[in-house]
Amino acid sequence: MKLTPNAQATLLLTSYLGKVTGDSAKPLTISEWGRFAFWLKDNGLSPAQVLREGDAALAGWNDRAVSLERISRLLNRGHALALAVEKWQRVGLWVMTRADEDYPSRLKSRLGINSPPVLFGCGNRGLLNLGGLAVVGSRSANDADLQFTEQIGAKAAASSVTIVSGAARGVDEAAMIGAMQSGGMVVGVVADSLLQKVTSSKWRKGLMDGHVALITPFHPEAGFNAGNAMARNKYIYCLAESALVIHSGKKGGTLSGAQENLKNGWVPLFVKPTLDESAANRSLVSMGGCWIEDTVASVKISSLFPDSWKNAKGNSNHQTDMFDEPATNNIESISISQIASGTDASPILASHERNSELEEKVQASALVDFYTIFVEQLAVIASTPVPADDIATELALQKGQVNAWLKQAVDDGWVSKLKGPVRYQYIGKTV
Numbered sequence: 001m002k003l004t005p006n007a008q009a010t011l012l013l014t015s016y017l018g019k020v021t022g023d024s025a026k027p028l029t030i031s032e033w034g035r036f037a038f039w040l041k042d043n044g045l046s047p048a049q050v051l052r053e054g055d056a057a058l059a060g061w062n063d064r065a066v067s068l069e070r071i072s073r074l075l076n077r078g079h080a081l082a083l084a085v086e087k088w089q090r091v092g093l094w095v096m097t098r099a100d101e102d103y104p105s106r107l108k109s110r111l112g113i114n115s116p117p118v119l120f121g122c123g124n125r126g127l128l129n130l131g132g133l134a135v136v137g138s139r140s141a142n143d144a145d146l147q148f149t150e151q152i153g154a155k156a157a158a159s160s161v162t163i164v165s166g167a168a169r170g171v172d173e174a175a176m177i178g179a180m181q182s183g184g185m186v187v188g189v190v191a192d193s194l195l196q197k198v199t200s201s202k203w204r205k206g207l208m209d210g211h212v213a214l215i216t217p218f219h220p221e222a223g224f225n226a227g228n229a230m231a232r233n234k235y236i237y238c239l240a241e242s243a244l245v246i247h248s249g250k251k252g253g254t255l256s257g258a259q260e261n262l263k264n265g266w267v268p269l270f271v272k273p274t275l276d277e278s279a280a281n282r283s284l285v286s287m288g289g290c291w292i293e294d295t296v297a298s299v300k301i302s303s304l305f306p307d308s309w310k311n312a313k314g315n316s317n318h319q320t321d322m323f324d325e326p327a328t329n330n331i332e333s334i335s336i337s338q339i340a341s342g343t344d345a346s347p348i349l350a351s352h353e354r355n356s357e358l359e360e361k362v363q364a365s366a367l368v369d370f371y372t373i374f375v376e377q378l379a380v381i382a383s384t385p386v387p388a389d390d391i392a393t394e395l396a397l398q399k400g401q402v403n404a405w406l407k408q409a410v411d412d413g414w415v416s417k418l419k420g421p422v423r424y425q426y427i428g429k430t431v
Contacts, residue, residue: 010118036061092122095120120194123203136166139171152175153182156184156301157184161184161301216232241267269284271289375426
């Protein structure tokens with residue numbers, strides 16, 4: 001993971017980097033970052049210059065919510081950034097900013113300055129620009145709806161259509177797993193706990209073979225937050241080219257996300273018929289959604305991508321960022337100590353070649369060290385002695401895999417094995 005100076009500054013200004021304390025400076029919100037970024041652009045400045053020159057570069061900046069002191073405190077977290085980057089890289093995560101060439105163009109074109117300044121992810125980042133079908137619905141959908149959803153995922157895979165969803169229990173997981181099991185491509189926009197989710201047996205194979213990408217605009221270790229769960233819905237729609245609601249309650253995230261999409265006209269919205277009187281599916285159709293056939297066999301995936309929406313509002317034409325940096329073959333590496341000390345460094349861009357064909361780009365699989373992620377999670381869930389079964393349940397892993405990794409962790413000196421009964425406790429590196 002190589003970060004340009006602009007990317008470093010963006011992370012420092014917009015992201016939490018560790019445990020929040022009472023004296024922590026609050027990172028800029030998306031709207032605050034938008035105001036600040038526009039001011040920088042209007043004054044011929046870049047985030048990297050602010051990182052390098054500090055207050056001297058900000059003469060004339062005046063914003064009641066974003067004080068110079070707040071900016072200074074955020075930028076003075078180089079050591080925390082160094083530790084965070086090292087940790088993320090060690091467990092297979094990557095960081096993408098709006099200035100990166102492969103940042104999702106659909107997010108930029110549809111959300112403009114309200115697209116997330118930073119995305120954290122794991123897996124094949126090339127999937128983020130494929131578009132596809134967003135499939136959303138209730139966490140408490142019934143078995144018939146879940147079976148329908150899984151079959152839709154499989155049909156999408158057979159049609160080489162990427163499934164975009166939220167990786168949450170219920171409809172999201174059913175759509176993604178249905179596509180994965182049929183060899184399809186999947187993008188999951190998670191609202192919380194990315195670091196924990198990438199260890200799950202549900203996604204591990206897909207992440208490793210390049211068929212899955214899990215992303216979040218929130219800190220990779222952030223716990224569940226209702227506001228974040230609601231906010232991420234728009235990213236699911238805006239990464240796709242069409243959307244299908246399986247089951248919506250009369251309140252909650254599925255309904256609000258669908259209404260937001262209809263209001264903004266990002267993608268066409270299709271709705272599954274239902275006899276459930278407690279569902280809001282009919283209301284969504286009255287607002288502008290379209291019914292699909294009520295049996296999976298009758299649904300044609302191609303019919304969910306009407307020609308009338310091609311090149312319409314929210315198309316995927318490339319949108320430049322205010323701080324885009326030209327690609328260069330003169331790559332210079334930057335050390336963790338350079339980030340920590342704020343040492344000036346030449347711009348660093350990803351050194352992998354950009355293929356002209358998006359399909360070729362997608363074939364590159366992401367290598368993920370799941371054992372290392374497992375050990376990172378033990379630091380949290382095994383701070384006190386716990387049985388192997390509890391660890392397997394907490395991380396949604398198979399017991400055999402957990403036992404193998406625990407044995408390795410004991411041998412490596414990360415974990416202590418206690419007897420009577422057998423329990424495991426994280427102790428940190430001792431050998």
